Amino acid sequence: MKVRSAFCAAVVCLASVNSLASERVGVFSIEMIELRPTWRSEESDGSHFSLTDSNISFRWKLDKKLSATVSLGSQRERNLPIYYSAANDEQLGYYEAYAEYDAMYGRLRFGLLPLNFGYDGVLASSDRFFDRALPYEARAFGLRDTGFSFYTENKGYYTEVIGHNGEIDTEPDGRLWVTGRWGYTNERSFRTQLSLQTGYVEGVLSENSTNTLGGVVNDKTAQWRNGLLFAHWYPRDWNVVAQLGGGEVVQENHRGRFRSNLIEVTHYFSKNFGFGFRYDQFDPNRDVAGDAVARSSTAFIFKSKDSTSNVCFMYSKVAEEQRQVPNDEMRLFWLLTPYAR
Numbered sequence: 001m002k003v004r005s006a007f008c009a010a011v012v013c014l015a016s017v018n019s020l021a022s023e024r025v026g027v028f029s030i031e032m033i034e035l036r037p038t039w040r041s042e043e044s045d046g047s048h049f050s051l052t053d054s055n056i057s058f059r060w061k062l063d064k065k066l067s068a069t070v071s072l073g074s075q076r077e078r079n080l081p082i083y084y085s086a087a088n089d090e091q092l093g094y095y096e097a098y099a100e101y102d103a104m105y106g107r108l109r110f111g112l113l114p115l116n117f118g119y120d121g122v123l124a125s126s127d128r129f130f131d132r133a134l135p136y137e138a139r140a141f142g143l144r145d146t147g148f149s150f151y152t153e154n155k156g157y158y159t160e161v162i163g164h165n166g167e168i169d170t171e172p173d174g175r176l177w178v179t180g181r182w183g184y185t186n187e188r189s190f191r192t193q194l195s196l197q198t199g200y201v202e203g204v205l206s207e208n209s210t211n212t213l214g215g216v217v218n219d220k221t222a223q224w225r226n227g228l229l230f231a232h233w234y235p236r237d238w239n240v241v242a243q244l245g246g247g248e249v250v251q252e253n254h255r256g257r258f259r260s261n262l263i264e265v266t267h268y269f270s271k272n273f274g275f276g277f278r279y280d281q282f283d284p285n286r287d288v289a290g291d292a293v294a295r296s297s298t299a300f301i302f303k304s305k306d307s308t309s310n311v312c313f314m315y316s317k318v319a320e321e322q323r324q325v326p327n328d329e330m331r332l333f334w335l336l337t338p339y340a341r
Contacts, residue, residue, distance in 0.1 A: 031059040040331045115141075115144060213284050264278040293320050293321070
């Protein structure tokens with residue numbers, strides 16, 4: 001009887017301690033694990049194997065309103081804009097780290113947060129099979145930045161406004177960028193979104209940039225205006241996306257523009273097999289003839305019943321208007337996402 005009483009008392013004490021600890025420090029959890037071993041073969045670069053596209057996300061939640069998220073992986077996930085950085089940093093580190101507060105009328109975030117700009121900006125990494133669209137690869141748009149945001153939704157219609165650093169903290173110039181997105185989703189099979197962005201780049205900070213978007217003059221201050229509009233239809237076994245957009249740069253005696261568009265169709269013929277196609281076009285300067293690039297990609301996807309294990313073979317054909325470059329690519333990767341479904 002004494003043993004049973006002592007055992008019950010120990011259980012009560014342990015439950016009390018766990019409850020108190022949970023109340024004080026919140027709950028830590030693994031939000032997502034993504035392992036993506038990849039074999040890639042490119043005409044001009046040969047073959048190589050990498051794990052750099054793998055990442056992991058943690059979340060701390062104090063209560064229903066206050067939480068924080070940290071994501072670790074390649075710094076390329078931040079997608080440094082080309083007007084400040086000559087190359088993306090491929091080192092491992094955190095590419096997201098923000099606090100979140102769910103208020104009565106919307107959601108507030110502060111820190112290194114996602115900009116959710118365009119389809120590839122809102123697409124979860126664990127749902128991405130194709131390469132990001134060409135303007136992202138050309139780094140016309142950043143994916144994540146240090147700043148603050150407010151998001152609100154009503155009956156499927158949503159709005160998010162983000163004030164952020166613009167240059168992604170490489171060389172702060174004191175200029176605030178603004179990104180906004182407005183859209184509608186029925187949460188089941190359809191989503192559409194308009195993303196707009198504007199900000200200034202100090203010319204003195206971009207002298208060493210390799211940026212040629214819109215024919216920009218890199219040693220002068222420039223104002224950028226970017227926009228993307230997409231529609232996403234995703235009923236059972238289908239994923240269809242259409243997106244168009246571009247941007248413009250305004251300087252003292254110069255105004256230039258760039259343009260992009262994208263079509264993607266993926267269909268799963270069974271629980272274990274799917275086929276996808278993406279056509280992606282990018283014109284970095286509409287005032288210059290023959291500089292547009294188009295990429296056509298086909299993908300064969302083999303997945304497990306719970307979609308946590310996906311093997312994908314993809315071939316991409318790249319066509320340049322002016323000068324053909326040997327950069328066609330084959331890729332084979334295994335996407336494991338045990339915490340993402």
